[in-house]
Amino acid sequence: MSVKQIVLAARPSGMPDASVFRTENVELPPLQAGQVHIRGLYFSVDPYMRGRMNDAPSYIPPFQLNAPIEGAVVAEVLESQVMGYNPGDLITGGLLPWAMEAIVSAEAIKPIDTQSIPPSYYLGVLGSAGVTAYCGLVIIGRPKAGETVVVSGAAGAVGLVVGQIAKIMGCRVIGIAGSEEKIRQLKTEFGFDEAINYKTTPDMGAALAKACPKGIDIYFDNVGGTTTDAVFPLLNFQARVPVCGQISSYNDTATPPGPRILPQVVKRSILIQGFLVRYMKEYHAEAALHLTQWLKENKLKFAETVVEGFDRLPEAWLGLFSGQNMGKMIVKA
Structure with missing residues (x-):
């Protein structure tokens, strides 16, 4: 055949x-x-x-x-x-x-x-994207009610779930995406408190500072590049940075230059952890259970x-x- x-x-x-x-x-x-x-x-x-x-x-x-x-x-x-x-x-x-x-x-x-x-x-949401969002935010990010969470690639399959889980856990959530329609949807349909269009924002650092007056406690990084560069000066003491993806550099043919972040990591005791959900299998059942429950309770949209x-x-x-x-x-x- x-x-x-x-x-x-x-x-x-x-x-x-x-x-x-x-x-x-x-x-x-x-x-x-x-x-x-x-x-x-x-x-x-x-x-x-x-x-x-x-x-x-x-x-x-x-x-x-x-x-x-x-x-x-x-x-x-x-x-x-x-x-x-x-x-x-x-x-x-x-x-x-x-x-x-x-x-x-x-x-x-x-x-x-x-x-x-x-x-x-x-x-x-019930596949690798949802499980990745759960493991990265809940297990590595350890969100607490009242904290500020910033999500790059917020309109993507992972970012969309990350932001909503953070809201379920009582956080203030700022999403970064690349169109005005995505910005509108993040705020009106998916419950993000603020959203920033990185393609039309001339100064991402200033825009993030305005959206995050108390600094940033968790940065869920799906993108890397200049977006992440703009986030780092705003990270609070003992901030957590789950690094899920770096799509901004996937097609680069040379390593792009970037700022030196390690002095800030030391001074503010920042945790940065890259992760692959395939190596976090002990949390997959827990993630599936919560994601399914939130979907059925209409707390989570996709x-x-x-x-x-x-x-x-x-x-x-x-x-x-x-x-x-x-x-x-x-x-x-």
Whole structure:
């Protein structure tokens, strides 16, 4: 049986374009014991995939040239040689191929409950984005009621959840995003106290100082770069900085210069901790429990930018780097 898949055609230098992807048709092998035949329904596109396009050591192996891109997928079971999985069941997996259909091992997937939750949420608020937001803010940031929390990339899949959890925990929350529409939505739909458009603000330091008159206790960093440079002088004594991503530099071909922050870290006893949610598995069940509860209690809202059509996966992924998403960017096959 021939199915469509999208592979890495070339390793990019700098900002990728559509030429790094190739769509092709392949024959699926026969289904073996311990395997499941799935059809992709929803595909996640994520900034971390940029690092996997480089042939360099990292926390996860690079994508192989001429092999399918992998990511989080929600899929339907078509055939199964595994007890407990039946045709029509919906599953998810974090490292499934960009393919319309695929043969995968039972170890690569898990069932999902869609009785009261949209299946696509398992790629966002109940997937790695939501769990990342919870672990970074709650476990590393340790928010206390009354504290000030600043979130960069606040309109993205992680940032949107971070800000709302901080509000649930009684914090004052300032989001940083890149369009006036995102700024409006953060304040009117998602409960942020203030939001700053970094693209139109000439002096981010001054804007942050005005929005944070008592300084900043937690800075959830999704972006890095000049945004983070502007935050650091405003960090309070014993501030916490969970470092989740640095999307501003993912396509740089050289290391950009930056201010020396360590003197400030020492003087104000600032905690900076980079983290990867894959290494915080002991907190995943706790995160899922709270996120599901908050969703059902309508304390937590989520936004998705859904692109229709499997062939538009590369286009949707490239759109992440120009801020075309509000919340989680998802492709519906």
